[in-house]
Amino acid sequence: MLVLKLISISMDYQDGMTGKKSKHAVSELPSILEYCGYLGGMNGIMVGPHFYYDDYTRYASGTGEYANLGTQKFPRRALPALKALGTGILCAGLFAFATKTVPRSAIIFSKEDMSFFKRFTLSFLANMGYRSRFYFAWHLSESAYILSGFGFDGYEEDGKTATWTKAINAPIADIELNPSAASVVTRWNCHTGQWLRTYVYERVGGRGFWPVLVTQIISGVWHGMTTGYVLFFFNSAILIHCSRVIYRIQKEYLPKKYLAVSNEVHRVHTLFNLNYVAGSYAAGNVYKCLGWFASLYYLGHIEMLTIILVGTIFFPRKHPKRKAAAPASQDEKKKA
Structure with a gap:
């Protein structure tokens, strides 16, 4: 948690000094007392949730949403x-x-x-x-x-x-019963997920599988440099991308009357594969990881890669049709 706070306050200060328009940018270097208060103050210092420096300063100074703190109006x-x-x-x-x-x-x-x-x-x-x-x-x-x-x-x-959104870090029902793996990762340890999105995903740039993979690998390194963690987050990137492919097929190809049924199929897929990739999180080395996957006949990998290939080849992304430009008026033609 201290590492997350250190990186976030550094990048927010950098954004403020370089003029980058980011949501949590700060333009003044905090004092030693303010910095230590941010690192060591508040609750959840060991397990989170993470919070931003600008949120902390508003709370400490009683401004913004905390203006009524300590009064009957709060x-x-x-x-x-x-x-x-x-x-x-x-x-x-x-x-x-x-x-x-x-x-x-x-x-x-x-x-x-x-x-x-x-x-x-x-x-x-x-x-x-x-x-x-x-x-x-x-x-x-x-x-x-x-x-x-x-x-x-x-x-x-x-x-x-x-x-009390800033306090909630893991809404249980949204995690355990969610039909989409891509949505689950935004609910599990959600404030750390927001940190990863703010300081990694959005700054990597691009779209598709690449920024997801980079974000998940960095998350794995942050958890610890073990094969089990790295493989878990690598496989979770595949799962997230697979879930996005399923969602795209649901949205662009399936009739709306089949949405409820397809959501349940998506939910079963998510429950199975989250449990499947979670086995590597508990492993300390590559041999245990491969042993776990082999005990389930690599069905998770086979299913996810099959869905990605089929979805990419047979159900390509539909690009919205561009509206035809309106014919120019006589005045516009004369100006041209």
Whole structure:
């Protein structure tokens, strides 16, 4: 988290000094006290969520959305904070239960001759239990962010219901039941995802698979220089691109009446492949990664690459038709 903050404040200051129009650019170098306050202050210093320096300065100075902080006009925080805390405690219980019942490494890297269905089902439960420890930590941080008031991000359209977007780092339903892998990565550890988009993806430039691959590889290096992490994020880049191909086919080729059915098929594809690539996240070396993929007959890679090839060859991107230019008037012809 300190690395994320260090890079973001450096690049935001660089943007401000060079005149680059970016959302979080700052034009003044922070003092030592302000800098240390940004790095060490606030909640979630170990696990996030990440926040930007300009958000921190508005909070510290009581300006912008925090102008009413400490007064009766500021939204009530007790109920949403308790809700986040309760969810975190439930996730901690799930993690404790799953760790004892279906230990992740014992399932994924077991040499036992399991059927495909049994191995996949047990690994899915084990990975869900493993994810719950992150849900616990992030919901604990969320409750602290809300209590401090820092998670406040304005009101909904009704002007009365407060939103705590800055505090939320992993909405569970949006992750576990999402039909699109490309959307899942924006919800899982979403503030770090925003950091990657702001400082990597948008600055790499281009479109398609390349910026996604660079972003995911940098994410893997940030997590740790192990084969398991790098392979996980490399494969997740393929999965994200595959999901985008599916979405494009749904949007440009399928009739709307089949959208609900195709969404469910997309959801099954996402659940299977997220669990499939997650096995490499737990591995420490390339041999364990390949052993895990081989135990599932490389079906995830075969399916994803097949979808990308079929979608690219038989369902190419439809370019919108350009509107024909209106004929020039007599006055315009004379001017020409």
